[in-house]
Amino acid sequence: MDPHFAIPLVNGLQLCYSLQGIPYFIFNLISDPLININAYFIPPKEGKKLQEYATFLGDIGVMIKSSKCSIAKCEQEIITKVKISAADRSVFVDGRNIAVKDKAVHVVTDMDVRDTTIEFGETFKKKRPYVVIELKQSGLAFKFQFTNEHLDLIVLDYSGISKHSHGIMGQFLRREVTIKDETLQLNDRSLKFKRRPTWDFLTSNKLCLHAISSHGYQAEGIIEGSYTDYIMDTLFSTNFKYRQFYLSV
Template sequence: MVILVIAVTFMVGIQCAEVRKAKCKVKWFPRCYQSEHYCPPECPHHCEVDCAACKPVCNCNKPGAVCEDPRFVGGDGVAFYFHGKKNQDFCLVSDPDLHINAHFIGKSKASMKRDFTWVQSIAILFGSHNLFIGAHKVAKWDGSSDHLSVIFDGRPVNLPLSEGSEWRAQVDPALTMTRTHDTNEVVAEVAGKFKITARVVPITAEESRVHGYEITDEDCFAHLDLRFKFYSLSEEVSGVLGQTYREGYKSRVKMGAAMPIMGGDREFATTNLFAADCAMARFEGGAAIGGNILADEYAGMRCASGIGGHGIVCKK
């Protein structure tokens, strides 16, 4: 009996080690603040705590989420898929003072009419500024290494590799970047405009097996799981995700389908990651970069931690 108890305890210990914990970090909820919770079974490796309810929730199930292959949850709460095409760029949000594009990476499969795709990077245009957040290409995943690149107005953002470290833009103090984990997770926020949570994640061997991705050891297709929160969108807002925030918006996807898919590849396509030129563009700012700057130029950067983990160093 003693041996059985020890064995069960050991197995539970292994299981818990594989499940990540999340902590409430909002001081406004004193009863829950700093309390830790195991992530739910449906998202054992990535979750956050709803401090008001004091319970863990899956980030990818909330409005404004863009995760996986890629699965969107619109501002109306309706979940859908937008596959786009690999190695192309698409407009996620377009408003008069904010424009967000995404660069898709993926794999083709002879037996399928579409590509497997994931969001590798995003470009946020606001005012006269542009912000790039992207995942580096990785062969074998190592979560203790940072695979995230952040570039503001063409300059790498130096953000120490420690949870809670913060960077504020000198030319626009409203923009802050904060690490929510030692590596691979950041929050970009412009006060009164948006808050974007970005996390670099790989395609695991189990995911590849279940979905038939056929991922090899040459590339684990590191990509971004994203969560958007907007504070001041207009009724003109468009884009794959943006349109779902309009009042009275009626979803274009077939409700009840096992995989509700939104089309519009041509409608939302842009000429490059930093171009606000999709057919539904609304952006009136001056942050767009000329067509000679492509997503691959940033995606192909080779980045590593600085000495002692003090920042990001990028080389072409």
Template sequence: MPREYVTQNHFPNYFNGSEIIVAGKLTNRSSDSLHVQVTASNSDRSLVMEKDISLSGQERETKRRVEEAEAGPNADGYVERLWGFLSVKDGLNGRLRSHTSSERENFTQRATELSLSYNFLTPLTQMKVETPQVLADGTIAEAEPTEAPSAHSDLANQLAEEEPMGDTPQSLHRNKEQPATVPIAGKATNGLKRPGKKSVTLSKTSADGDPHFVVDFPLSKLTVCFNINGEPGDVLRLVTDHKNSGVTVNGKLIGAPAPPGSHKQQRTYFSSIIIVVDKPRRSYIEVTPRKVIVDGLDRLILPCSSSVTVDNKDLAVAIVANANVTVTIQGTIQFIILMHIYKNPAPYQRDHLGFYIADSKGLSKDTHGLLGQFIYEEVTLTQFPGNITAATGNDTQEISITQTNPEAGHMALQVKERTVDVVKKSRHIYSGTHTVHCWFAKNNAAKLIDGQYRDYVVSHMFDTEDWPHGTNAH
């Protein structure tokens, strides 16, 4: 709704238990929903909350309340008059906060028009009590119209309701170009973290699904993938850079029965992911498909069903309702966690999470973990003669490699002076919206990762211990 149809929507302070009322007049009555955005900030944090409110669902209850309010005598148009009263009050306050003569004149004109329209006695209007004039024919002459006092009069400059706020009001309505959902935190505006307007291009490096791991090697122009067949309840170390950036990422697995026809007896997915940040101070973010816990200077529990952005100096968390969570650390590290939520899940489906590395510039070359160990690595492919057919697996596609293909023969991956047999596969990422062609390492990424996959199972979600193992033999 346009700014001129909304009452005061900027408040300098809010205390626990206090009440804030904002009234507005809809200009598009055919709309099915109303988009509401609330921003708040203090000395070290800013918060943005968004929600789309269904208007059709509120129509019956609103109608009942309006009928009750207008049931009394002389109460016709009660709700509209209430909006008019609050708008006049807001205009009078705006006059005191105005910084220019044109701004002051606009507030004055708006408040005056509403005062006259609804017959409100305000500092901008006058009420005259006169003895009616009886004409010769016995009728009463019409009263002359009441004029508003000058904007420069002493009466117009008086306001008894509230003290001036001192800040320019900010609009609560959504701009036309602003999307309804927000992929990542945007740039700061007046100290607040605003939702961005453009979606971020994610890296392929991720752990999603069963869980399926994808590692992108941009310098080598190669993408490698592997599976980890863990057990329900296992906590996997995804990223650890505890000594340098202070960042550690762990994910907990949940079990689910395999779908009919699957070669597996069970599947495992990430049910929760924790990001621990030890620098410059201890904090953590815990993400599940239903809620996000941000524990830093204060502890916030945020529902995943609402779009919220929290900016706490070196740590920003942006939630896009029921879609994803973006965590930005010190402006140089960014992780995106996708939420996979089923409305009517099949017996083999579980709500789960996917973990993606969007920006790793702030991670050191000592970074480790199932994904972290490859961030600064380069790999090469070598070719052996022969024909290989890739096995079919979950979210993969069978591809035959023959001598007629450019990538003919049995391929081997050289990583950290180790040789790993790989085959070509296709993998679906970003909730199935993108397909990645990758070289697949079998047997829980044997020889591809340092050590064995059980070395990456940690004791609990907040474990930040350094990588205690060495590398594999050649």
């Protein structure tokens, strides 16, 4: 079942769960003071023998916040928008179409060059194009990999993410957790899980704590609130119940 989320936890393990969402709706994945990531959920292509409730990540919209700073002060808030589309494997940075075919190409946004780069390349084995967005000084890096007709989102570095980050994925990053037997305690939630291996797309099989939903396929009892709380109007919307990404007026 996709989307299937594998979230790195502070203790080195991964928390895995499924949230099917609704085809042709947009959901927030990560809302953080520095970055906002939304995803457009799509159904499988006709003819594919998958469960009727299967969905995938089709388009992803990323908003990155930075400030133009001098030695004395920060004068201007800069917002960079990145749209990644699985259907035609296109990438737009602030409306400019960027070629994905070239390996190891770095595109620097109009933000501080020391802080943010966008890298394009291909995985070594399967020649799958990918996009890496990295906020170097901020300790944030995410990999968006083109896989067949959809996208996979892989967290490379979350050391700089806020402990108050939210979203379907963001609410688990940098959170203190305790594990006893087959229960994971996270804030006010107790999640039952089964230990199983999973593929993490980067290295090899890792042990994953597969959280058990109270019922259905919408991560009930795993995520905070209801999956409908994370529905967004557009790929670059930021306003929802648990938002942490704000724009200055």
